[in-house]
């Protein structure tokens with residue numbers, strides 16, 4: 566099962582990604598999780614003790630040069646658009662509670678759409694893991710989907726849009742669904758996060774009537790406490806784990 570998690574900034578994408586990855590792992594799958602947000606914090610959210618010690622892939626200059634044929638930071642050269650990346654997941658992933666976590670990191674120059682060797686390698690890696698049959702993938706994205714290539718988007722089993730009960734994040738969710746529809750992707754589902762009441766749930770359903778809600782997660786103080794203490798947000802709350810396991814079951818039915 567290949568999932569990409571998106572939504573407005575701060576709605577809980579990383580928290581939901583961590584929970585989904587853990588639930589997939591608990592279901593017996595081999596699971597890769599890619600932190601594709603330049604402001605990486607998935608490993609920290611999963612309780613990795615020294616997240617700052619993980620070298621983001623974009624910083625592996627020698628590897629990038631070896632695989633793409635171009636030294637990162639240089640421009641103009643011809644580089645391989647399909648670099649060999651098959652060995653990278655196993656070699657560079659950090660094991661966190663059985664989930665293999667890869668940190669993409671931030672490309673300093675050129676912006677999200679840059680055709681630099683760093684991005685080329687990350688894109689190749691994502692598409693490799695998206696097509697690899699024997700493992701599940703969770704992509705923790707930066708806010709929005711503008712930076713997601715069409716190829717990546719159309720290869721996911723589900724685009725999971727996280728939204729909280731609030732105008733701004735609901736508007737972003739709508740915009741994401743619209744952009745997805747424009748490229749023909751209709752495998753989009755929504756998780757309502759930090760839902761504190763029936764009114765919150767009703768607000769989400771009413772403001773996003775067309776969207777397919779696959780789950781609602783409450784505001785859970787244990788999650789917040791775990792994040793602050795540097796423990797895994799994915800195993801902080803049995804209630805959250807059960808709700809996300811249920812989301813996975815529903816996703817399994819949809820992707821069958």
Ligand SMILES: Nc1ncnc2c1ncn2[C@@H]1O[C@H](COP(=O)(O)OP(=O)(O)OP(=O)(O)O)[C@@H](O)[C@H]1O
Pocket residue numbers: 573574575576577578579580581602707708758759760782783784785786788789792798
């Ligand atoms: N259901 C929840 N209950 C309690 N706290 C939550 C919940 N979901 C997320 N949080 C908290 O909200 C904050 C933002 O969550 P998170 O980092 O997952 O959001 P994000 O969408 O990944 O943010 P960014 O756009 O910065 O990447 C964190 O402090 C997290 O612990």
Ligand SMILES: [Mg+2]
Pocket residue numbers: 578579580602606705706
């Ligand atoms: Mg995040």
